[in-house]
Amino acid sequence: MARKVLVLEDESSIRSFIVINLTRAGYEVIEAETGEDALEKLKSGADIRVALLDIMLPGIDGFEVCRRIRATNTRIGIIMLTARSQEMDKVTGLMTGADDYVTKPFSPAELTARVDALFRRAGGAAPEQAGEIRQEPFLLNTRNRTLEKNGQRVKLTQVEYSIMKMFMENPGKALSREEILDTVWGRDYFGELKIVDVNIRRLRLKIEDNAQNPTYINTVWGYGYKWGF
Numbered sequence: 001m002a003r004k005v006l007v008l009e010d011e012s013s014i015r016s017f018i019v020i021n022l023t024r025a026g027y028e029v030i031e032a033e034t035g036e037d038a039l040e041k042l043k044s045g046a047d048i049r050v051a052l053l054d055i056m057l058p059g060i061d062g063f064e065v066c067r068r069i070r071a072t073n074t075r076i077g078i079i080m081l082t083a084r085s086q087e088m089d090k091v092t093g094l095m096t097g098a099d100d101y102v103t104k105p106f107s108p109a110e111l112t113a114r115v116d117a118l119f120r121r122a123g124g125a126a127p128e129q130a131g132e133i134r135q136e137p138f139l140l141n142t143r144n145r146t147l148e149k150n151g152q153r154v155k156l157t158q159v160e161y162s163i164m165k166m167f168m169e170n171p172g173k174a175l176s177r178e179e180i181l182d183t184v185w186g187r188d189y190f191g192e193l194k195i196v197d198v199n200i201r202r203l204r205l206k207i208e209d210n211a212q213n214p215t216y217i218n219t220v221w222g223y224g225y226k227w228g229f
């Protein structure tokens with residue numbers, strides 16, 4: 001199976017650094033210099049499974065690219081390349097539909113680990129047991145990896161789907177943020193716990209009747225979250 005990754009970065013030195021390291025790790029890398037270029041290449045490369053998106057670009061920025069990709073593609077894994085000084089970028093990036101972010105400057109090991117983790121998930125490596133979990137008004141289909149609320153399809157990213165599955169398999173149980181991070185992102189993931197909160201915030205906007213006053217995904221203060229009614 002092709003291990004295709006798209007790299008969108010306008011600075012050629014950083015782009016080369018990424019390309020060299022991902023190629024060394026066994027990936028086939030498709031390069032893009034602008035957001036427009038990246039969207040064009042994604043259109044013609046349906047088997048690209050992970051995209052790395054720089055934020056500051058000439059033309060449309062990385063957030064906009066992310067938004068446009070997510071409008072039609074929920075399966076692809078997206079990692080934002082953020083600058084250390086732009087703390088808010090991480091949150092904004094995740095809110096526009098990214099799965100993860102890497103802060104520049106990053107080491108080859110860190111970059112490869114992040115791409116590997118997302119690639120495994122985007123590929124759905126382990127075939128899931130066919131079936132569905134029904135908890136009104138929700139229906140999670142573990143074969144198609146889809147979610148419906150009141151019979152209406154809710155568009156989820158792979159990360160959001162994985163979180164929902166964990167919740168629906170553990171109704172009423174308080175799940176710590178560490179537990180969620182381990183299950184959804186993998187034990188070898190070395191990101192921050194905050195990524196859990198940001199994804200939960202985004203998920204609430206999609207599934208709650210009122211995200212300001214959530215009734216399905218409840219916060220367990222100082223600990224984590226609980227799926228319950």
Ligand code: CA
Binds near residue numbers: 009
């Ligand atoms: Ca840039």
